[in-house]
Amino acid sequence: MLVRRAAAVADWNVELPVYDERGGAFAALRDRRVLVYWPHGFGDFVHLSYVVPLLEPSNTYFITRFGDDFTHLYDAAHGITPIYTGERRAGNGDTCGVPPHFGIAFKRIRNRLERFAVPDALRERMRAERIDTLLYTDYPEPLGTQPFPFHTKARNLIGKLVAPERLRDGVLARPLRSALALRAPSGAANAVEKRLRAHVATGSNIYVVSGGGHTQPDKVWSDAEVLAYALAIRARDPRAFVLCVDERTSQAIGRAIEIAPTTTDLFATLGLPFAHVLQSVIRIAHAYVGVAAGPLHLALAMGGLPIVGIWLAHYPAFFDEPCATSRHLVGPNVYRRKLDRRIGARTLAAHPEFRFDSIAFRERAPGALDAIAALADLGAVPA
Numbered sequence: 001m002l003v004r005r006a007a008a009v010a011d012w013n014v015e016l017p018v019y020d021e022r023g024g025a026f027a028a029l030r031d032r033r034v035l036v037y038w039p040h041g042f043g044d045f046v047h048l049s050y051v052v053p054l055l056e057p058s059n060t061y062f063i064t065r066f067g068d069d070f071t072h073l074y075d076a077a078h079g080i081t082p083i084y085t086g087e088r089r090a091g092n093g094d095t096c097g098v099p100p101h102f103g104i105a106f107k108r109i110r111n112r113l114e115r116f117a118v119p120d121a122l123r124e125r126m127r128a129e130r131i132d133t134l135l136y137t138d139y140p141e142p143l144g145t146q147p148f149p150f151h152t153k154a155r156n157l158i159g160k161l162v163a164p165e166r167l168r169d170g171v172l173a174r175p176l177r178s179a180l181a182l183r184a185p186s187g188a189a190n191a192v193e194k195r196l197r198a199h200v201a202t203g204s205n206i207y208v209v210s211g212g213g214h215t216q217p218d219k220v221w222s223d224a225e226v227l228a229y230a231l232a233i234r235a236r237d238p239r240a241f242v243l244c245v246d247e248r249t250s251q252a253i254g255r256a257i258e259i260a261p262t263t264t265d266l267f268a269t270l271g272l273p274f275a276h277v278l279q280s281v282i283r284i285a286h287a288y289v290g291v292a293a294g295p296l297h298l299a300l301a302m303g304g305l306p307i308v309g310i311w312l313a314h315y316p317a318f319f320d321e322p323c324a325t326s327r328h329l330v331g332p333n334v335y336r337r338k339l340d341r342r343i344g345a346r347t348l349a350a351h352p353e354f355r356f357d358s359i360a361f362r363e364r365a366p367g368a369l370d371a372i373a374a375l376a377d378l379g380a381v382p383a
Helices: 002-006 042-054 068-074 120-128 153-161 186-199 223-236 263-270 274-284 294-302 332-336 343-348 368-377
Strands: 014-019 033-037 060-064 112-116 133-136 205-210 240-244 287-291 307-311 326-330 358-360
Touching: 042 068, 042 153, 042 274, 042 294, 060 068, 068 274, 186 263, 186 274, 205 223, 205 274, 205 294, 223 240, 223 368, 240 263, 263 274, 274 294, 287 294, 287 368, 294 307, 307 368, 326 368
Parallel strands: 014 133, 033 060, 033 133, 205 240, 205 287, 287 307, 307 326, 326 358
Antiparallel strands: 014 112
């Protein structure tokens, strides 16, 4: 009730059935027009794309959050349509004249009719699209506590949102496909490529690195490590151009602009959504190295280039579908927490098509030279 009292000035201007992932009620819905409210991180937007193709096909799906930079990832997606709030930066809506998360107290969701507050522009779009249902899940993170095939975040959610009959015929026994188009609109992609041509010498190999982002601190590669990687890769490959992904809240890894500029340094003046910039950059890149945050999850979903994941706090098999061109460096904290021994990892071992090519670092965290050695093994840099 504290949320509602704090929002007393807001008008409760929408009344719809509100569902979460619990109890199987959402999986039973048919012929609805569903708005998925997804107030989660960029990587979670990627993961949701593996859930969408298995949702009940008689329903029509839309997706939104306060943070259009993320929602634009679903432009041209299959089976779900983005709806924009007008707020580019990720937030909870409290800067838009409504209470956080529309005033919906997640723990009080009971899969029934509820009144809540929505900004006028979004409410009009919901009315135009004839939205009649809201899905708001907190996207639980099982961290391998569920056995295969429900061992990842997305697969665990599938087990809660999708009717059992849609999961027959071994659909979960195979790698899942993403609903994302996995490419930026042509105008955005062309603008990014043109800007790169103005800053990058012809024939350069673009090495993208993501050391931080909207993520927890214990997953972050330090500034020093990212800088060491940039210097070492340039020494190894004379055609290297290192570009750092900057999610605004990440560490200032691109301060030495002459060594490794950030995506903000190069592309901020284009005014493009972060999702479009990142898709375009990954598609152009020669190789990608990143910690377990949203940009890495997108790179793995896109595939097609050598990718090295740096996993300092989490076990890679519990998050992504397999990517044949990737290698994962897993730090000691993962093994101290015995994440690799959880039932999700044990049951996954019997399924070779889900193999994650990983290297265990049990005594020290993987560093810059380890990432470069992994890239060499993947054929991205000279051995």
